[in-house]
Amino acid sequence: xxxxNNIRKVFRTEVVETHALRDFSLQVNEGEFVAVxxxxxxGKTTFLNIAGLLETITAGxxxxxxxxxxxxxxxxxxxxxxxxxxxxxxxxxxIPDLNLFDNVDVPLRYRSxxxxxxxxxxxxxxxIVGLANRMKxxxxxxxxxxxxxxxxxxxxxxxxxxxxxxEPTGNLDSAMAESVMELxxxxxxxxxxxxxxxxxxxxxxxxxxxxxxxxxxxxxxxxVESPVEMPLHEPAxx
Amino acid sequence: MEIKPILSALSRNxxxxxxxxxxxxxxxxxxxxxxxxxxxxxxxxxxxxxxxxKNTFLFSYMGFADDFNEKTRIVEDLDYIRKMPGIVAAVxxxxxxxxxxxxxxxxxxxxxxxxxxxxxxxxFVDEQGVDAFGVKLLxxxxxxxxxxxxxxxxxxxxxxxGVVTKALASDLFDGDWQAALGKTVYINxxxxxxxxGIVEKMQAPWNGWRGVExxxxxxxxxxxxxxxxxxxxxxxxxxxLMKEVxxxxxxxxxxxxxxxxxxxxEIRTESYQAHNGMNTILKVxxxxxxxxxxxxIIGLASFSVNRRKKQIGTRRALGxxxxxxxxxxxxxxxxxxxxxxxxxxxxxxxxxxxxxxxxNLPKIDWYYIPAGMLLLWFIGQLAVxxxxxxxxxxxxxxxxxxV
Numbered sequence: 001x002x003x004x005n006n007i008r009k010v011f012r013t014e015v016v017e018t019h020a021l022r023d024f025s026l027q028v029n030e031g032e033f034v035a036v037x038x039x040x041x042x043g044k045t046t047f048l049n050i051a052g053l054l055e056t057i058t059a060g061x062x063x064x065x066x067x068x069x070x071x072x073x074x075x076x077x078x079x080x081x082x083x084x085x086x087x088x089x090x091x092x093x094x095i096p097d098l099n100l101f102d103n104v105d106v107p108l109r110y111r112s113x114x115x116x117x118x119x120x121x122x123x124x125x126x127x128i129v130g131l132a133n134r135m136k137x138x139x140x141x142x143x144x145x146x147x148x149x150x151x152x153x154x155x156x157x158x159x160x161x162x163x164x165x166x167e168p169t170g171n172l173d174s175a176m177a178e179s180v181m182e183l184x185x186x187x188x189x190x191x192x193x194x195x196x197x198x199x200x201x202x203x204x205x206x207x208x209x210x211x212x213x214x215x216x217x218x219x220x221x222x223x224v225e226s227p228v229e230m231p232l233h234e235p236a237x238x
Numbered sequence: 239m240e241i242k243p244i245l246s247a248l249s250r251n252x253x254x255x256x257x258x259x260x261x262x263x264x265x266x267x268x269x270x271x272x273x274x275x276x277x278x279x280x281x282x283x284x285x286x287x288x289x290x291x292k293n294t295f296l297f298s299y300m301g302f303a304d305d306f307n308e309k310t311r312i313v314e315d316l317d318y319i320r321k322m323p324g325i326v327a328a329v330x331x332x333x334x335x336x337x338x339x340x341x342x343x344x345x346x347x348x349x350x351x352x353x354x355x356x357x358x359x360x361x362f363v364d365e366q367g368v369d370a371f372g373v374k375l376l377x378x379x380x381x382x383x384x385x386x387x388x389x390x391x392x393x394x395x396x397x398x399x400g401v402v403t404k405a406l407a408s409d410l411f412d413g414d415w416q417a418a419l420g421k422t423v424y425i426n427x428x429x430x431x432x433x434x435g436i437v438e439k440m441q442a443p444w445n446g447w448r449g450v451e452x453x454x455x456x457x458x459x460x461x462x463x464x465x466x467x468x469x470x471x472x473x474x475x476x477x478x479l480m481k482e483v484x485x486x487x488x489x490x491x492x493x494x495x496x497x498x499x500x501x502x503x504e505i506r507t508e509s510y511q512a513h514n515g516m517n518t519i520l521k522v523x524x525x526x527x528x529x530x531x532x533x534x535i536i537g538l539a540s541f542s543v544n545r546r547k548k549q550i551g552t553r554r555a556l557g558x559x560x561x562x563x564x565x566x567x568x569x570x571x572x573x574x575x576x577x578x579x580x581x582x583x584x585x586x587x588x589x590x591x592x593x594x595x596x597x598n599l600p601k602i603d604w605y606y607i608p609a610g611m612l613l614l615w616f617i618g619q620l621a622v623x624x625x626x627x628x629x630x631x632x633x634x635x636x637x638x639x640x641v
Binding site: 045048049052053054055074075078079081082083087089090093095096097098099102105106107109110111138154158166 | 240242243246247250251548549552553554555556557558559560562633634635637638
């Protein structure tokens with residue numbers, strides 16, 4: 001489903017050349033929930049950007065759902081992003097001036113989809129995340145956890161093959177993080193492939209498969225037959 | 239189309255958008271009324287005076303010597319000029335079109351103080367008047383030499399014949415200018431003037447007068463101590479003869495001044511100097527306002543793009559193509575401009591009503607309003623294109639960065 005072979009990504013300025021990914025290879029199959037961990041500057045976000053077609057690669061091969069994305073132009077990449085990928089960002093990236101309905105509508109507007117179908121999808125997506133009754137609210141009227149749920153609804157509304165989550169609980173307290181993780185697990189259980197970038201080892205343990213990135217390379221892959229049920233907050237002392 | 243979400247977003251950030259809309263409205267109000275005023279003036283400037291401007295010149299004379307005999311001098315000067323090679327005709331007159339100074343009187347079809355009069359300019363001419371001005375006689379006849387009467391400064395008597403312009407004939411006879419020929423009209427309430435001829439067109443001296451097309455020629459030579467002589471030459475001879483006439487008349491008699499020897503083309507230019515000046519000022523104003531408004535739109539759009547970089551990156555990440563981002567900003571500007579031009583249309587009509595009331599200007603033609611709206615829409619779209627293009631270049635990867 002997602003296949004990267006010997007990906008290299010180099011950022012160049014006039015004075016410096018930064019190798020963000022070096023010979024990065026990874027395959028993610030349909031329905032997987034993969035956690036990508038690593039310290040700051042390890043290349044996690046660059047990997048996510050490349051996986052999500054937000055950035056181009058310098059060398060190597062990348063097949064997304066069987067499509068070689070290396071030679072796609074900007075419009076083709078945008079179309080592929082819109083149809084196959086759902087994004088969940090650390091800081092939610094909701095548009096503050098739009099209400100929840102219009103926020104979830106944003107990616108759908110870039111498809112040739114009629115208003116009726118869009119409305120059904122938006123209502124359904126907001127229903128899944130439990131915010132169907134607040135669709136006229138603006139993001140500032142919601143808690144952080146609720147805003148991230150809206151972002152998830154926005155990602156789900158387009159029925160993507162992939163969900164790419166960039167530190168989805170990074171800006172949330174532990175209780176809210178737990179509910180977001182449960183939601184992601186629920187979505188994954190229904191067949192959506194999820195790749196989640198996180199620096200939190202506890203979160204990574206919730207995923208059946210976890211890869212560690214270091215110095216732009218995959219340094220470790222671990223598989224868990226049955227994921228650990230680990231609460232995100234410390235149990236209270238008796 | 240994203241009209242609803244754009245309106246929704248604008249309604250939460252009203253101030254900047256409203257200020258730009260107001261600026262657009264003011265710009266439209268001033269630009270449209272200015273263009274209308276320029277067109278009005280341009281139309282006035284392009285009117286034909288009815289005389290042969292290319293081949294005519296005018297000069298003034300003023301006697302000062304003790305032996306200056308005005309009657310003798312006028313007769314001798316005109317005889318001399320008329321015999322010069324290249325001269326078509328010459329006439330002593332009190333004024334000419336576009337000069338800005340002259341006589342006017344009221345003419346009526348009935349006698350008495352209560353008769354409805356029509357204001358008209360009056361030119362004193364002799365039998366060469368029609369030829370010297372180069373006006374076209376449509377009906378009737380010109381004056382004959384024996385009809386010409388010498389007129390003293392204090393005289394209140396009017397000759398019994400007159401030649402009128404078609405416009406004056408039409409105003410006097412309810413639109414039927416041909417009916418005027420042979421009819422008697424009254425000047426000074428009681429003095430009859432028989433209309434013996436009708437000329438196609440000859441403007442009054444005052445270019446801003448509403449009755450500028452109403453003119454009466456009367457067969458008088460004046461003895462006012464000074465006056466003007468209009469000379470018409472063969473084509474191409476004017477400039478040479480302007481010099482020669484001045485030099486020869488001075489050589490013939492040095493007891494009178496000859497001044498202001500000017501071609502009718504020069505007189506036209508001077509006559510409309512104020513119009514030209516005002517038009518230039520209005521054009522500069524239009525350009526300045528357009529530039530300021532365009533800069534305002536560019537400023538707001540650039541600020542908006544900078545403020546929403548992350549949002550644009552997110553939209554790109556969610557599947558927006560570059561052209562979707564371009565369209566978003568162009569559409570947003572179109573909506574702001576639309577508010578501006580709708581308010582501007584109302585303000586334009588309002589300002590025109592004030593100008594009609596205060597400056598006696600005509601009502602603005604309806605098509606100026608949609609033309610102004612289209613112009614402002616175009617300026618808006620042109621101005622926002624740069625910032626919108628810049629917004630397109632924002633990378634979708636910005637969505638995952640902490641900016």
